[in-house]
Amino acid sequence: MKRRTLVVLSVVLMLLASWTGAEAKIRVVTTIPDLADMAKNIGGDLLEIKSLATGVEDIHAVPMKPSFATILNRADVLLLVGLEVEHAFLPGLLEAARNPKILRDAPGYIDCSVYVTPLEVPTRLDRALGDQHPMGNPHINLDPVAGKAMARAMADGLTRNYPEYEATFKKNLAAYLQTLDTAIARWQREAAPLRGVKFVSYHPDMIYFAERFGMEAAGTIEIRAGIDPTPGHIAALEERMRREGIKLVVRERHYPASLAETIAQRTGAKLVDLPAMVGGVPEARDYVSFIDYNVRTMLKGVQGG
């Protein structure tokens, strides 16, 4: 009888230990998979990470699912890209999630853009200029150097919330930045043929990538950010492409293929399809392979093959 009691007691204790062990993990919710991958590199086993977006979405149109509210309700910290890129779904979800720990300006609300110098900060805010982002172009995750700044902001944010793990975050961050530095040096070498290449994209979200690798974003299929094209705009765009010899059209994979294909065909340009986030294509498994995929795909578009 005593032995049975002991066995039951030890099983209960083991269960309790495993339960408390599971509970000890910091519950991190990220808006996009890029941040989830960075968090995995910085926090390792300390974190239990969930991403709201899977990577195939348009970050401006991630569906506002109620199931996301329950995920956010249980989060200890929220990692977001920032610059209001999650404007279409995050404020509404935070309202529904009822978690004061991750509300805007709470310590658990970690904006990963704070160390990035935004491009295209509007000097005038007017809806006539499209769906503007008052704090600048928010598609920073496409630039690996901005990615480093995002990782640093993330590590600092996690340290603010969990100073007891500062050494771990710092050590992991240093290793991750080293990985990114090595990859960036490689990308800079590989992407040399992209320098000076003009291209047209569907949405103005390739600007950081273009700046990093010396390309020139020469126009968008959208009239302005978030505004679908009209026939007149397409005609003017095609005319400009012919005049300026623009031979590359980039379609972010969450935008319709047919129009981008038509424009490419009519202007004799090469069409490349690029993901805008980790997970956008099967090859983009993590942040490094995501940038890798984009650099290689862009190179194929420029060099042919």
Added chain:
Amino acid sequence: MPLATPSLVPDMVLGMLGRCDEDVAEEKRMRSIAQVLIVGMVCLFSTQAFAQGTPGPTRTPDASAQQLRRDLEIMKEQMRQMEDKIRQQEEAIEKLSPPAAPPVAQPVPAPPAAGDREQLKQEVREEVLRDIQPQLSAASKTFPSQFNPAIGLILDNVFSYRQHEGNNFEFRAAELGLSASIDPFARGYAIITGSSDNGLSVEEAALVTTSLPYNLTVKGGRFFADFGRLSKFHDHDLPFVNRPVVLDRFVGGESRADGVEVSYLLPIEQYVTLTAGMYNKLGAENDRVDDTVPRDLGEFTYLGRAATFISLSDAHSVDIGATFAYTPRVKIDQSQDRYLAGIDITYRYVPLSQAAYRGLVWGTEVLFNRESRPVGGFPTDPTAPPPTDFKRNNAWGLYSYLEARLSRRFYPGFLFDYAQALDPGIGDTKAYSPYLTFWLSEFQRLRLQYTYVDQASTPQQSAHANQVFLQWTAILGSHVHGFRDR
């Protein structure tokens, strides 16, 4: 080239420090460049700060404050990068330097001591801060206005043709929305509407808690009670031109209510919310009782609602809700009680990678009403004697619509309406409405709808009517993608 800005400054300071071993004149030149760049940065900051500070269609009221905070964060990061680079450069110099300096023909200035370098860094830092500080202070002067609520205005106009009635330009609403945080514990919002029907009215003005424990939220004031799905939508947010007949008739238009509501999100993985509410009455056009008349506890309306969300796959999902509203005593109905219950189901197909371009929504609500009503209805003539022949009457109705998203611009749909009359002795109503919504942008929309109404004929209205509507709706200024209107 804004991207060059952060790297130029550290490189410049680095160069200044690296070469100061060789040439003080070079150092001075670099310092001048630094000053020019710093002034340039300050101008950039101030331009942005003032641009953000201008009242306009900003998404958040504190955009300027955030911009300044961001600028400061970037400054700090740049300072940190400068220090890192200086340190790395010093290390590199030390590694490259020969163990003993060879004799040189001409004497060079002695390298500054570590203390001098620190002093130089300190000077640069102070210079930056000294130049930036007045600009920050100037920008701060706009902060009081930044506490003003976010403001948005919605304009909703309809040109209508109604058989047996005629044509009309209907100014449906100019709806002013204000919203802001109140303090760390609550936020507030108000929707003030002007329309040709009702003049100026407060549609909503409510306080909502933001940091209650145990997943609780309390809402108080005037707001749209948590009854069903589309009752909580403002007219211009509906997927079609007119509110379904069953909602107009049973709820009384929008579910506007003066009262208090507590809602609870269950702390489980499955999304389930429970709501309890107590109101003067339910429905903006519910004329059973006036909002201004004091009443016994038994004359309030009490509401309970449960709602959940079932994810069938990444792209397919169903929202289900059930609501029950109970009024123990309705004076106008001979002080009998009233039940109003509803079930709402919304199926959505939203392909993740094409969410803005493809999709399908099927929404249905079924309502049931039970109360004592006069046979033949209340007299429309206010001077007529009050009715005496009341009967306990059950009535039900539903609407069901299917809407497809064919592109970012075109949303065709079809709405079916069915509603029995609340009063005994009056026939029911059916309506069929195909419609097409054309989104010029996220902020402007045109909608064309045809409606065929089949209803019980009365001296005031004929049995059948064709109706055509052309609606033009636009949003000015601040807008939010609220969870309620999803």
